[in-house]
Amino acid sequence: MTSLIKTEWLKIRKYPAFWGMAAIVTLSYPGINYLFFRGFKNLMEHGKEKATLVMKMLLGNPFTFPEVWHTVAWASSIFVFIPSIVVIMFITNEYSYKTHRQNIIDGWSRNQFLAGKLIDVLIISLITTAIFVAIALLIGYVNINEGSHNIWEQSNYIGLFLLQTLSHLSIAFLIAFLFRKAFIALGVFLFYKIAEKILVLIAMFKANDLGRFLPLEISNRLIPSPAFMGKFDAEGYKNSLALINQHIIYSIILLIITWTICFWINKRRDL
Numbered sequence: 001m002t003s004l005i006k007t008e009w010l011k012i013r014k015y016p017a018f019w020g021m022a023a024i025v026t027l028s029y030p031g032i033n034y035l036f037f038r039g040f041k042n043l044m045e046h047g048k049e050k051a052t053l054v055m056k057m058l059l060g061n062p063f064t065f066p067e068v069w070h071t072v073a074w075a076s077s078i079f080v081f082i083p084s085i086v087v088i089m090f091i092t093n094e095y096s097y098k099t100h101r102q103n104i105i106d107g108w109s110r111n112q113f114l115a116g117k118l119i120d121v122l123i124i125s126l127i128t129t130a131i132f133v134a135i136a137l138l139i140g141y142v143n144i145n146e147g148s149h150n151i152w153e154q155s156n157y158i159g160l161f162l163l164q165t166l167s168h169l170s171i172a173f174l175i176a177f178l179f180r181k182a183f184i185a186l187g188v189f190l191f192y193k194i195a196e197k198i199l200v201l202i203a204m205f206k207a208n209d210l211g212r213f214l215p216l217e218i219s220n221r222l223i224p225s226p227a228f229m230g231k232f233d234a235e236g237y238k239n240s241l242a243l244i245n246q247h248i249i250y251s252i253i254l255l256i257i258t259w260t261i262c263f264w265i266n267k268r269r270d271l
Helices: 002-013 016-046 049-059 068-077 081-096 099-105 110-142 156-179 182-206 215-220 234-242 244-268
Strands: none
Touching: 002 110, 016 068, 016 081, 016 110, 068 110, 068 156, 081 110, 081 156, 081 182, 110 156, 110 244, 156 182, 156 215, 156 244, 182 215, 215 244, 234 244
């Protein structure tokens, strides 16, 4: 295991595109949350006095503890496609430069090679989650006087965000693993992401919401819209919260299926 991690680190360290995309991830997550935060602050501070008071009573402050965990997780999940692109670039780079063959020549088994890629996906998911946690804590502490001091009450969204990220990145990995070429894999992934979103919307109104079982949507349902949005559809919000546990199970099952397919293909395909 240590050897796998060291080898993967040597590959990442000399891969400029990885660091460039990592920088984009590091900037985009704080950026989107700052935009949401400043937009909410401006609305509360510069609205008409009576209207602002009514909105505060209705919406509360989604950027205070403990609700900030949910709000920041939801906002950050919008950009989960960026670390997905990092994963696609990283695995297709293995085939572009034939380093996967060199690993086998150097004595790795096929399963060890794929286990190294699984470690990469897990590490990127953990780093992305760590960024989310840092942002949530920062925004929460900035607004701590306006909310509850029970900081960790909704910190379960840390685990939900990690599972969602890992699920998305695993699907991105499978697509990259199937197509091997970066341009094709990126095109397929982005096309599917858009197509699935359209299918989910259609199924919501025409097919008894069966779109919730589509691969990306399964983990998307782990993090419903924030509580302040739920004020406009209380029943729908309550139902989405009630279904989280089911989607945890679905997401874990999908992860197992995704990586089982990867290992199965890896055993049978030519190098």
